[in-house]
Amino acid sequence: MPKSPRDEIDAQILAELRRNARISLAQLGERVLLSRNAVRQRVERLERDGYIHGYTIKESAGEGTPTVNAVLLVQRHDRMRGSDVIAGLRAIPEVTTCDVVSGELDLVVRIEAPDAARIQQIWHQVSEFPGVRDITTALSLSTVIDRQLPR
Numbered sequence: 001m002p003k004s005p006r007d008e009i010d011a012q013i014l015a016e017l018r019r020n021a022r023i024s025l026a027q028l029g030e031r032v033l034l035s036r037n038a039v040r041q042r043v044e045r046l047e048r049d050g051y052i053h054g055y056t057i058k059e060s061a062g063e064g065t066p067t068v069n070a071v072l073l074v075q076r077h078d079r080m081r082g083s084d085v086i087a088g089l090r091a092i093p094e095v096t097t098c099d100v101v102s103g104e105l106d107l108v109v110r111i112e113a114p115d116a117a118r119i120q121q122i123w124h125q126v127s128e129f130p131g132v133r134d135i136t137t138a139l140s141l142s143t144v145i146d147r148q149l150p151r
Helices: 008-019 025-032 036-048 083-090 116-127
Strands: 068-076 095-100 107-113 132-139
Touching: 008 025, 008 036, 025 036, 068 116, 083 095, 083 107, 083 116, 107 116, 116 132
Parallel strands: none
Antiparallel strands: 068 107, 068 132, 095 107
């Protein structure tokens, strides 16, 4: 992936989307002085090039509603044949990221849920996946750095 957007208009589009990811293509076009169709093509290219990757909901139930963040450290029985665990995690909407890691652990799973009770339900659900050997859970007490870097 290139280190920076192709031109100033791409940079403007990304800046506008950071401010409001739900902006309409027509409104976005007005702000960057392009037609809706031209903006749509650029956004699609930015998605293909990896500048726009997925869509994230930061608040669970509305403006100002707090979320509980947790990390599940998962060990699988068989690292090479443990794709069913990842498939199960994909089906849980509160899972925000899942990293395959080296060392004694296999997966680092980040969760954003409305409350600790939901974290416990997810923990129980994941613990019953075939292939899960052990889970360590860490609840986030506070976030001191939150950098959402483009991928």
